[in-house]
Amino acid sequence: MIANKYNIDIINIPSKGIELKINNPQDILNLENKIKEKIYRDNYSVENRRVYIIKQLYLTNNDLTLDYLSEEYLVSKTSIYNDIKVINKVIEGYGSKIVSNISGIELIGNEINIQRSLIELIFHYSDKVSYSSSINKAQLVFFDKNIVNSIYEELFLENKSLIENLPDYYIQSFLTLVFTLCSRVKIDRHIGDDFKYVTPNFNNYDSETVKTFVDFLIDELDLNLKAKDIAYLKKQIYAHRLVDKPINDKSDNNFIVNKFIGRISKIEGVDFSNNEELVKAMSYHISAMVERLKLGIHIQNPLLKSLRKEYKTLFSIIWYSANILEDYFKIKMNDDEVALILIYFQIQIEASNKANNILIVCQYGISCAQLIYNKVKGFLPEKDNLLIRTLDELSNSDLSDVDFIISSINLDYLNLDIPYVFVNPVINNDDYIKIISEYTKIFSKRYQIRKNEKNNEDVSAIEIDDLISLETIFLRKEFKNKEELIEYVGNSLNKNKFVDYSYLKSIFTREAIGITALEYGVALPHASSKTVNRTHIAICTLSHPIDWDGIPTSLVIFMNFEDDEVENIRYIVDKIYKKINSKEKVDKLVGCKKPEELIEEIRSI
Template sequence: MNERQYKLARMLIDHDNFLPTSFYSKKLLVSTKTVYQDLEALKLFMKPYAIQIKRLPSVGIKLIGEEQEKRAFITAIEDCLNMDNYSPNIRRLRIIKDVCLEKETPTLEKLSKRFMVSKTSLYNDIKHINQIISHNEVVLSSNSEGLVVNGSEFLVQKALKQLIFHYSTILSNNSFKENLDNFFEIELIDNVYKLLLEDLYDLTTKVSDYYIRSLITNLLIQFRRLEIGHHLTAEESFLFSSIHYMETYSVANEIIAELEKKMNLHFDDNDKEYLSRQLFAHRITNNLKVDNEKYTDIVYRLIERMSTIEKIDLTQNEHLFNSLLYHIPAMVLRLKKGIRIENPLLESIKSQYSELFSIVWYALVIIEKEYDVILNDDEISLILIHFQIALDSQSKANNILIVCQHGVSSAQFIYSKIRRFIPARDNVEISTLEKLEKADPTDIDLIITSLDINHPMIPYVKVTPLVNSDDYVRMMEAYTKYLIKGEKFGEVNTLQSNVASPTLLKFMDPDLIRLSVKVDSKEECLDLMISELERMGHVNKRFRKSVCDREKLGNTNLESGAALPHADPSTVITSHIFFLSLKNAINWGDRNIKLVIMINLCEKDILEIRDVVEELYHFIENEESVDVMSNITKPEEILKLFSSEGD
């Protein structure tokens, strides 16, 4: 029972005549569908009482029964709500909703009356909430207007997701969808579920439960924040990183078109880009289902044409074929109907990929002739994205960044010099020092700069603004050393890789080694790992609760930056070790961690736990070792490390 349902019950008692459901929906600011759902909930709750909801077609609804029974009914609802309000976790959950997901700013006075607690208790609640999201640079605070959340919109949404996962873990007796009902209106939840699981079924059918739950949460947060007027700001990122998530841009536009019709939401360019990033991060584009035979021939001819021009065989690239087969029919329909889709990266793409842009335009002539349409620059650039991703995957393109202190002209001069000796497939981008410091540097392979930049993990070459012969030699040496030979930069190997670990290897599985995984919180990380183990059948239904219960008892992290979550052996079906390194460190109780190793031995193997732990601690006993392990990029390197063959 929730407060909206209580208000509906109160109105039914106050109005002793038949009224249409539209009357109640307007009063409660929800759809008639939601009113009907709430009526069903009230019917279940009123079974012990001699009252009933009577409905007359084309007339309305009315509560029938004696006043004494009605009073007993409403008192029971109030008692139920009061019990919930006295629970600190439910109270904190509702504070989060009021502060972050409602238009009206709540005050301490109103919350104190509502929950019947002192302001001191509320300050403790705020402190507790802030501790959960402490590493997100977001904070709840009280000012003259009331309780507010401070932080960039991107970080606020990230913190909200962490809080939702946190309280969903605590309220583990409910289903995931029921837990979402604590934060969002049923209508919004139903819209998002229908959108992902019905309208976009072909795209989501093979996506794991973890990614679906995670994406549903992200979308609910973004859409609700948009409803109350909060838009995202532009993220600092490099074009060679951004171009990958733009593969989902047309899918994002489909979703936006549906939502703008259904919910009257307005998305600006930054909101669209963020939605594209979320779809890409949740692996939506990797599961395109091909069923449009009508366009099969033209797509194959286009790929064949590009293969001939680029002198590289792309005809066997299944992902490229499926992506284009999904994209092109919708593109042709847009062009025939005069619907224009805008690519926010258009100018950057035309500048950095000018040669490929011209080639793609030339290749697309066959589509213009076939369907009697004229392609605009935005559509050409969106097709280019699919081909650039395919070219990157088939002939590894390096990402090189130029950072200068003398402005764009100096950087452009260095750019022209570099382009003379590096392969055309490599991506070269000009950046400022400020952008380098703010953006995610993960995808950068080499920095060429006229500044003193001492980046610990990215190879860099310092050159003079005019690039003399000595600079050429240094650039070519760095390119050969780091990008051709693949030598590691700035990595001091402190691992005792000469130590054989036979017991570790016995329980290691290449399918349970996940590297550079991007999650935002401990709860999200555990959900991902547990969901995968459930899917693979390695654990039983009690495993999830066992892991969560163990985490509540105390931190399972080490000072070195690794975490070792585990469960009751009786919940493990097949013994295994799940190894997961993180793209970005996350908070795990009282410190940040980069590595999560879940050791799960069933009852019959429990006697081997000592050997497993002893062997593992050789590799995670200090921070330097954990740093090195978290930077390994291939599962086979992890397995080799645990064998006596490591060097």
Template sequence: MKGLNPRQKKLIYLLVQNENYLPVSFYSEKLEKSSRTIYSDLDKIQKLLPKEQLVLEKKPRIGIQLRGTVEAKLQFLEQITGISTTAVAESQERQWLITKQLLIDEETVTQKMLAQQFHVSPSSIVSDLDKIIEKYRLALEPSKRGTKMVGSEEEIQNSLFRFCEDYLDYHGINPEELFQETTQELLSKLFTPSLVKMTLQQIEELKLQTEFCFPEHYVKSLVIRLLVFCFRLSRGQHIEEKDFLFDQIKLIDTYLIANELLEKIAKVHGFEYNEEDISYVNRQLVGYGVKPNTNGQKNYERYARTIQKILENMSEIMEVDFLADTQLAERFASHFVPMIYRLKMGIAITNPLVEEIRSQYAVTFSATRYALANTEEQLNVQFNDEEVALVAMYFQVSLEKSQNGKKILIVCPNGVGTSELIFNKIKRILPAQDTAEITTLDKLYRKNLNNVDLIISSVKLEAIHKPIIQVSTLVTQEDIKNITALYSNLFYSEESNEAEILEFPFLKNVIDLDFIYTQKRFSDKQTCLNWLIDRLEKKKVVTKAFRKEVFAREAIGETALATGVAIPHASPQNVLQTRIAIVTLDQPIIWDQRKVHYVLLMCIAKEDRNLVRGVITDIHKIVQSEKQLKCFFAEKDAIAIYNDISRR
């Protein structure tokens, strides 16, 4: 506009930028002119303001402020200066940049520093910070050095999520434009471009596959949530998962997707992640509506009979009618076809939960392995432990749903060894459908206890509103009685008997004195297995194919337990007679990187599938602790071992 010099145009720019009342001295300092000159400039600007839209308001001893809507201010600025409103670094843009410095760059800032950086007054910065706190629910902490971001990791990530959502919404990015180059460029102003590209690429690829449904209206939120989470992981920050394993397994459908997402992004960007990080991403997938696609049932017709057979086998083994659970059938079918594809193509998966599942759900895991083994020859695949563990969780969820098992936490602050001791003793007296899980004192107070039915602890617990039984570290007989009595009072209407003496109703019927070998010495597990299988073949207990399958299974999964025992096995079709062969070793051998003192080779014939669960349960009564193993096998001859088991 004619008649205005560059200084006066700059003054208009500053008036538009600053939303608060500021003294004339502020503007005179910025423009390096006297207050008298600024007053003169203001009078001239006042005459140019559009009537009824903008007012230059003056308050004595407070300052001056340009009053009006943002649109009117920007329109006036564009008219006066010729600068497009899109190029103006207005207050919104400034607030984004300040938020980025605090949330993403994790800087400590001062009002003076920000005022100088953005050429505005400190009071404008105070106003900006107030708006940032309100809009993004960001917690800030002032100190002598300045202001910095504070809060839990979950709170920080939630603030980051709101910030990114606001940023994309302002720029008009809708779900259809989410995977376009424009979005990538916008987000790359906030985060590392390669991380943005990889995150968008992974979600886009998942959207294109047909095995899972991705609700369109949630995809944008999911992208932001995953991007924020991976960015914070790259900074070494983790959100602790609030649920225990027995709650996490209910979300097993999408666990593999969560694992693959993190695995691919972490591989490119070199950050580390753990099981809890996978569980968190998995919970986000479920929360944003990602679920198996059950509409394309024609894709499963080819394997329908096989799936039915596995459900029948598991029903027979576990003595539970899994066929009646229609939800299980649908979920398992959705998982089955991709699993077979992975196995046929040699695509290995990583299942970080496999050790926990194998330990805490030993019976279900072993039963699943046997049920799947019956289909391996027909499908021309071999199921590894990672895949078996995933399938086992579908059945475990169904089992808990049908039998209403209790969720029990075992708390011990003195380390894993002590916790395992308590865990192994307590598991013996709990009903088979109950689930026990070990946790630390620290995690107990941080995690969600809503689904926990009972807590057993070796230390006194405060402010926990759940039934608690305190036991000694060694779990005495008196402790066992107390647990049994309280369990009975809590969950049974009738009185319960005292802890039962250990019995082996199934195992005693399948052991044979001819197949118990004591104090043998072998150089390695291969020599041991060959020696043992030679004797089984000679007595026509197994087929010639049994040996090859045992070694194939050893190659794809671990059969040695931490307690010092190995339990090798093969599928029922290569077993002619049901037997459990037992070997005690004069000296331990290395087996799956563990020292093994005892070997129990499981041979269960096809016609005896109904014995699998019982035999596995009985075996786990013995192998769950080193003390128990020594009690039954150490320094005993074959007759003593046979009598001890068969008479129970």
């Protein structure tokens, strides 16, 4: 114990408490000062203690023991065991693990998995350590400042063509990966011989800028990068789209991309297949996405929550269609990647409207406005007219033809009738969310009206209540968790030949890589269409809510579609969402006591 170092004994007195036995009054003052010093440094918070453990295990060759951590942090060994358990939970599924044995606390796993798990931990803890509220600050918490600052300077000043026009979430993911690789190399930890995956013809894309960046790491940071480290880094450069190339030229690959686009076209009732801009963008994006998923790179998409909420139906449609890509490329999609694809389609949907006039305003002058322009032109439709104005010019401009303003200064004082969004001069993740949300809110109305008219004309005779039967309704059930519920419903559906034997495996895989819970206590789990024998909807209500992705859930709806039910998907999904878009509607469904009552309630949509 730390008290022993100051010649202080802690004595337990039954029925009274504890007593500090001291020989010299100065000893107690020294102990008090030591404790205050540690508290003032804020190193003793639970989150900061866990960050320290992570840094010691991943970024140093220091020996680490339970005794040392217990004494250093004034906590029991049980608390340290719990820290390890919590950290391991975060990195579960990443192929590495922290173990405590007679030799001490160790990190096990191959080098690629160790680096992947560290990146996941950094993103997980970026907003949890008390003095760090962003990934940029978290990078400085975890990594050597010289490595961080030098690489930032190289990429943002000296070799900026590598990251120009890239969304911030790609850049931050790549930076965190490079910091991780460099920091591990610093302690002589290198990518192993088990890294054998090679992109066909990748060397053809080994540009001078890539070579310059690799040379910088070797020469300026004095890193002993080995051949496998460099090969791994180049793969990451491609996977993060710092170097772009379309999908492999194999005709089968191009066919799959076109098949994916065609599937969404058929469901949406909008022909995307002849849109050369979208086909080309999808070819580049899917090519890099496949590399990311095969390498285990998880892009943290800051738009995910907003996109999933704003575009529930399109999000579900892309997830449903993604099984085409999953089956062909042998990958597992996740919510973040689905949301990235959604952006491309939503932008093209909006692009079907007339060109919009968008004004970019910055109080710091044209140069500042140009920075914003360079960022937003990459994700807004090409048809839109982007105009740049200074604040002074704005006051004297005719704004009658302006549809939307992106400004780095608050314009409320001007009382404009034109919608605008207030952003930082250097566009960050929050700004992406603001711009896309406001843009789509303003410009998607015309498309929505036209789409609804088309859907009303083209929809088949199928109705939701045709897809529900007594065999697919489970009312007022009791389950301990979502796994128990899914297994019960899945087995019942399989028994009645609605789904095949692989249905449960498919649905559990989907649950492991994304969130299927919605607001108002509803969950919408789904599986691959290949596991569905007959299109149907299964509904389960609960007597008591269970935890589902952190949300107390009482209503679970399984929308299971066969492959040939493409035309009906949007219609059915739209109808379901209309029935669960408020707490009152959800409560009505949960309150049904008989299957017939629930079917009648569904029929009223």
